[in-house]
Amino acid sequence: MRLVTYRAHPAAAARLGALVDEQVVDLATLGAAAGVALPGDMLAFIDLGPQAVRIAGDLLKEHAGRWPLASALPLANVRLLAPIPRPRKNIFGIGLNYVEHVAESSRTLDTAKELPKQPVIFSKPPTTVIGPGEAIAHNARLTQQLDWEVELAVVMGTRASRVTKEAALSHIFGYSVMIDVSARDCRRAGQWIYSKGQDTYGPFGPCIVTADEIPDPHGLNLWLTVNGQMKQSSNTRHLLFDVPHLIADISAGISLEPGDIIATGTPEGVGAGRTPQEWLWPGDVVEAGVEGIGTLRHPVVAV
Structure with a gap:
């Protein structure tokens, strides 16, 4: 399934839907018509565990092309939000997780040249x-070095604490796209959170593709353009630490919970690594995508 969070009109509450043939099917409304209780928001749906995916998938197959009244809207008529508009806790970011990005970062960002x-x-x-x-904010009072990073995002489905690499994939709910926007001149004594944690620096979406549709996340093309010019193009097979390794490593000391997000790292081609260096400015448009998931498109605006 391709799951989204959407608004039917500007004053409407956010709702959980499934993308089917350029339509958004409201899962709670579909479930109610079939006498099945399904939640109306993404985190509550994830909390129900794998059974929610099975139930919703069965309902979508059963009613395909014959949607109950008011349960389906044209995609063009709704506004998509981030799939999880407000994560329960901080997103786990992974730095220096593609070999070529390690090399370009060591040249321009004072990071170590050795692989982590x-x-x-x-x-x-x-x-x-x-x-x-939605707009990526460019605050010229804080940064003159606003940069881009396209990443595969992993969304956890069940609690993972001290899990093995072999068991890690079974804890995943699904996958999405994230742009790790970074203010390179806002790093502080080696700490990255202010550089990467400012408002609007986490474009996320457009959907979550459930894990059953991506059994192996390590063969997906990912790319990013600025104003239509290709800046990043790679494949998740080049991850230095693959998804099971990341889950096992994080969960060794920090419990991963349903709805937690891991941004798995970016390949080479960031602005800081280019010669001459390139940065995002108001008026620019960033597009990024991951194969089999979707594309994000965001303007950069002055604030």
């Missing part, structure tokens, strides 16, 4: 998250 021996973990607050089409 363990995942480099930082965090982005929930307030970074914005949904499809």
